[in-house]
Amino acid sequence: MSMAFNEEQEELRKSVRRFLEQKSSSADVRKLMETEEGYDPAVWQQMAEQLGLQGLALPEEHGGSGYGFIEQIVVLEEMGRALLCAPYFSSVVLAGTALVESGDEAAQKDLLPGIADGSTIATLAWIESPSSWGIEGISATAKRAGDGYTIDGTKTLVLDGHTASLILVVANADGGPSLFAVDASADGLTRRKLETLDMTRKAAALEFSGVKARLIGSEGDATGILERTLRIAAVGLAAEQVGAAQKCLEASVDYAKLRVQFGRPIGSFQAIKHKCADMLLEVESAKSAAYYAAWAIADGTDEVPVVTALAKAYCSDAFASAATETIQIHGGIGFTWEHDAHLYYRRAKSTEQFLGSPAEHRDVLAGLLLAGQGS
Amino acid sequence: MSFGTVATMTDDLATPDAVRTAVRAFLDESFDRDLPLRTWLERLTDSGWASPQWPTQWFGKSLSSDLAAAAFDEFRKARVPGPPAGLGRMLAAPTIIAHGSDEQKQQFVRRILTGEDAWCQLFSEPGAGSDLASLQTRAELDGSEYVVNGQKVWTSGALGSDLGMLLARTDVDVPKHRGISYFAFEMDQPGVEVRPLKQITGDAQFAEVFFTDARVPAANIIGELNGGWGVAMTTLMNERVGLGAGASLNFPISAPAGRRIQEQFEQSVGEYVDKVSKNRTIVGSAGRNMGLGQLIDYAKKHGRTDDPNVRQQIAKAYTLTNLLTWNGLRAKAASKGGGLSPAASLGKLMMSNVTRQNRETALTIVAGAGMLAGPDAPLGGSVATQVLFTPAPAIYGGSDQVQRNIIGERVLGLPKDPDISRDVPFRDLKVGTQKNS
Numbered sequence: 001m002s003m004a005f006n007e008e009q010e011e012l013r014k015s016v017r018r019f020l021e022q023k024s025s026s027a028d029v030r031k032l033m034e035t036e037e038g039y040d041p042a043v044w045q046q047m048a049e050q051l052g053l054q055g056l057a058l059p060e061e062h063g064g065s066g067y068g069f070i071e072q073i074v075v076l077e078e079m080g081r082a083l084l085c086a087p088y089f090s091s092v093v094l095a096g097t098a099l100v101e102s103g104d105e106a107a108q109k110d111l112l113p114g115i116a117d118g119s120t121i122a123t124l125a126w127i128e129s130p131s132s133w134g135i136e137g138i139s140a141t142a143k144r145a146g147d148g149y150t151i152d153g154t155k156t157l158v159l160d161g162h163t164a165s166l167i168l169v170v171a172n173a174d175g176g177p178s179l180f181a182v183d184a185s186a187d188g189l190t191r192r193k194l195e196t197l198d199m200t201r202k203a204a205a206l207e208f209s210g211v212k213a214r215l216i217g218s219e220g221d222a223t224g225i226l227e228r229t230l231r232i233a234a235v236g237l238a239a240e241q242v243g244a245a246q247k248c249l250e251a252s253v254d255y256a257k258l259r260v261q262f263g264r265p266i267g268s269f270q271a272i273k274h275k276c277a278d279m280l281l282e283v284e285s286a287k288s289a290a291y292y293a294a295w296a297i298a299d300g301t302d303e304v305p306v307v308t309a310l311a312k313a314y315c316s317d318a319f320a321s322a323a324t325e326t327i328q329i330h331g332g333i334g335f336t337w338e339h340d341a342h343l344y345y346r347r348a349k350s351t352e353q354f355l356g357s358p359a360e361h362r363d364v365l366a367g368l369l370l371a372g373q374g375s
Numbered sequence: 376m377s378f379g380t381v382a383t384m385t386d387d388l389a390t391p392d393a394v395r396t397a398v399r400a401f402l403d404e405s406f407d408r409d410l411p412l413r414t415w416l417e418r419l420t421d422s423g424w425a426s427p428q429w430p431t432q433w434f435g436k437s438l439s440s441d442l443a444a445a446a447f448d449e450f451r452k453a454r455v456p457g458p459p460a461g462l463g464r465m466l467a468a469p470t471i472i473a474h475g476s477d478e479q480k481q482q483f484v485r486r487i488l489t490g491e492d493a494w495c496q497l498f499s500e501p502g503a504g505s506d507l508a509s510l511q512t513r514a515e516l517d518g519s520e521y522v523v524n525g526q527k528v529w530t531s532g533a534l535g536s537d538l539g540m541l542l543a544r545t546d547v548d549v550p551k552h553r554g555i556s557y558f559a560f561e562m563d564q565p566g567v568e569v570r571p572l573k574q575i576t577g578d579a580q581f582a583e584v585f586f587t588d589a590r591v592p593a594a595n596i597i598g599e600l601n602g603g604w605g606v607a608m609t610t611l612m613n614e615r616v617g618l619g620a621g622a623s624l625n626f627p628i629s630a631p632a633g634r635r636i637q638e639q640f641e642q643s644v645g646e647y648v649d650k651v652s653k654n655r656t657i658v659g660s661a662g663r664n665m666g667l668g669q670l671i672d673y674a675k676k677h678g679r680t681d682d683p684n685v686r687q688q689i690a691k692a693y694t695l696t697n698l699l700t701w702n703g704l705r706a707k708a709a710s711k712g713g714g715l716s717p718a719a720s721l722g723k724l725m726m727s728n729v730t731r732q733n734r735e736t737a738l739t740i741v742a743g744a745g746m747l748a749g750p751d752a753p754l755g756g757s758v759a760t761q762v763l764f765t766p767a768p769a770i771y772g773g774s775d776q777v778q779r780n781i782i783g784e785r786v787l788g789l790p791k792d793p794d795i796s797r798d799v800p801f802r803d804l805k806v807g808t809q810k811n812s
Contacts, residue, residue, distance in 0.1 A: 003701065004708035253787050268790040270776070273783035280782060281721050281728075288701035289694075310694050362690035363683070369693055370671060370680050 020082035032085035038202035048118030055116030063113035080240030090159035095122030122166040125155035140171035161204030175219025198350035238315035286318035313361035323348035391445035398449040408645030420488040457626025463487035463494035474598040493633035495536035502807020514543035533582035557603035692736035
C-alpha cells in the first residue's frame with residue numbers, strides 16, 4: 001500500500017481548492033448558512049459541469065467518471081477545509097454510495113446519472129433515534145402495494161432532507177430491512193427543516209404516511225448495504241474533518257505569529273507554541289488515519305472494518321480538539337460571531353457525533369480486535 | 376538515515392529488485408555460518424552492505440532509505456547478523472561522516488561497523504539538560520592535548536564503552552553556543568570514573584561519568600574548534616529519528632561491540648545467531664512497550680473484555696501504535712529518501728504518547744493487580760516495568776517540551792522564545808541550579 005498521493009491526485013486537490021477559494025469563501029459560507037436551502041444552485045451546477053465533482057467516483061456506465069475512493073477523499077478533504085455549503089455529502093457520499101452498494105443495476109441506471117450530473121439531489125434517510133446509527137434502530141415499515149411499496153414511519157437527521165428530490169429510505173419489509181427510493185414530492189411525505197448546530201450543513205425530519213416507494217435491490221438487503229455505505233461515509237466524513245482541522249491549524253499558527261502581547265508574538269510563548277505543536281501532531285496523525293482507511297477501502301482489504309472505526313474515532317477527536325484550541329488561541333476574537341472559528345467548532349462538534357461518536361467507534365474497534373482482527 | 380547529500384547511486388542498484396539480487400549474490404559469495412563473527416563483519420563492512428544508506432565512499436552504497444530497506448529485508452530473510460546497533464552506528468558514525476576529516480572517518484567509522492569499538496554519548500550534565508548548550512565540562516589546551524574536567528550524566532552504556540562523543544567547553548569568553556567543541560574521547564584512562572546511576576525502575580542502564588584531568592588529543596576534535604554545537608545537532612537529529620520512527624533500517628540481529636568483549640568475535644556466526652535468537656524477548660521500539668496482543672490475551676483470561684473502560688483503552692492503544700507507524704510511512708513516502716527533517720520531532724513526541732497510552736491500557740486491564748511488582752505482578756512484572764519506565768521517553772533524547780519547541784519553531788515557523796542567555800559570554804551565566812564559577 002502506497003502512503004502518498006500521486007501527481008494526478010495532487011492536481012485534483014489543487015483545482016478543487018482553487019475552485020472552492022473562489023466559490024466558497026467565508027463570505028459565501030456565511031451567506032448560504034443563513035438560507036433555508038443552505039446551498040447555491042449555481043455553484044452546485046458548476047461543481048458538476050466544470051469539475052465533475054458529483055460524478056467523480058460514480059461508475060462511468062451511469063454518468064460518473066469512475067475514479068476511485070482516493071480521489072473522492074481528496075475532494076472531501078478540500079470541501080471540509082472550505083466548509084462548503086452544499087448537499088454533496090448527502091447526495092454523493094450517502095445516497096450515491098448506497099445505490100452503488102445495492103448492486104441494483106436497474107435502479108443505478110435510473111437514478112445515478114441524475115446524482116452524477118447534479119440535477120438530482122439525493123439523500124439517505126435511515127436514522128430514527130439520534131443515539132442509534134445502525135440497522136438496529138429502524139422501525140419504519142414498508143408494505144407491498146401493487147407492484148411497489150408504501151412506507152410508514154419517521155426519520156430524523158436526514159441531511160438536506162428538506163431540499164433533496166430523491167430520498168433513499170431504510171424500512172422493514174416482510175423480508176427484513178430494505179432500501180427504498182422515494183420521490184420527495186410523493187403524497188404522504190411531510191418534511192420539516194431542523195435547526196442545526198452546524199449551520200453549514202442542513203438536516204430535516206421526515207414523516208412517511210403511506211408514501212409510495214420503489215424497492216432497491218431485494219428485501220432484506222439493507223443490512224449489508226447500510227453497513228458498507230456507513231463505513232465508506234465514515235471515512236469520507238473523516239476526510240472532511242482532516243481538511244477542516246488543517247485549516248484550523250493554519251489559522252491558529254498564522255494568528256500566533258501576528259498577535260502581539262507583552263511585547264512579543266504570542267506564538268513565541270511556549271503555552272501557545274506547544275498547543276500548536278500538539279495540534280500539528282494530531283492533524284498529521286488524523287491524515288494518516290483517514291488516508292490509510294481510504295487506501296484500505298480503495299484496495300478492498302480485510303482491514304476495512306478495523307481501520308474505518310479507527311479513522312472516524314481519531315479524526316473526530318483531532319478535529320474537535322483543533323477547533324477548540326483554535327478558539328482558545330484566538331482568545332476573545334475567537335468567541336465572536338464575525339470570526340470563522342465558531343463555524344469550524346460547530347462543524348467539529350457536530351461531525352464528532354454524526355455516524356457515531358469516537359467512543360462508539362472505539363468500542364466497535366475493540367470488539368473487532370478482541371475477535372482477532374487487526375494486525 | 377541519510378546525510379542530506381545527493382546520493383550518487385550505482386546504476387545496477389536502481390530498483391528494489393536489483394538491490395535484492397545484489398544482496399543475494401553477495402551472501403552467496405561471502406556469507407557462511409561457519410565464519411568467525413569477526414571475519415564476517417569485516418567482509419560485510421568492506422562490501423558496503425553493513426550500512427548501505429551511507430555514502431559509497433564511506434562504507435555505504437548511497438542507497439535511498441526505500442532501497443536500503445529492501446536490502447535489510449533480504450538480510451532479515453537470510454537471518455544474517457549485521458553490525459552493532461548501538462550508539463556508535465546510530466549516532467557517532469553519521470556524525471563523523473558528516474563533520475569529521477577523512478582521517479577521522481578512516482580511524483573511527485570502520486571500527487564501529489566491525490564491532491571493535493563501542494561508543495557512548497557524553498552530552499547531558501547535571502546543569503545542562505534541555506539547555507544542553509549551557510554545559511560546563513571544560514577542555515583546556517595543554518600542548519597537543521586537551522585536559523578535561525567536569526561531569527556528565529545519563530550516559531547509556533558508559534561502562535562498556537571505548538569511546539565517547541564528548542561535548543566540552545573550549546571557550547568561556549563567548550556566548551554558550553559558540554564555545555563548545557565535539558571530541559572523540561577515549562574512555563579507558565585514569566582521569567575517567569564511571570558510576571552506575573540507579574533509575575526509578577531499579578535498573579542502572581545509565582551512568583554518571585566524572586572527568587578529573589582526563590586527556591584527549593586535539594586531533595580528536597570532530598569539526599571545528601568551538602564549532603561543536605552544529606556537530607552535536609547532527610547527532611541529536613539522528614537520535615530523534617532513531618527514537619521516534621522506530622529505526623526500520625537495520626539487520627534482524629546485531630553484533631555486539633567493544634574492546635572488552637573481543638573474544639566473542641571468535642565464535643562462529645551460526646553459533647552467535649542461534650544464541651541471540653534463543654535469548655531474544657519481544658520488545659517494542661521503545662524498548663519497554665508491551666505487545667497489545669499480550670494484554671488482550673490477559674483481558675480475555677481475566678474476564679475484562681466487557682468492561683467499557685477496558686474496551687476504550689484497548690482501542691486507544693491500537694490506534695496510537697498504528698498511527699505512529701503510518702505517520703512514519705507517510706513521512707518516508709513524502710521525503711522520497713531525502714534528508715533528516717525537523718519533522719522527526721513529531722515521531723519522537725508521538726512515541727511518548729504511545730508509551731503513556733500503553734501504560735494506561737495495561738493498568739486499566741490489570742486493575743488492582745497493577746499494585747504488584749516482580750514475579751507476583753501480571754505478565755511476569757512487565758506491566759510494573761512499563762509503568763515505571765513510561766516517564767523516560769518523554770525526557771530522554773530531548774524532552775517532550777523541547778520537541779514541541781522544535782516543532783513549533785522549525786516546522787510551523789513560530790517565533791523563538793527569547794533566550795536571555797543566548798548572547799551573554801558563558802563565564803557570566805547562571806547555569807542549572809548552581810552559580811557558574
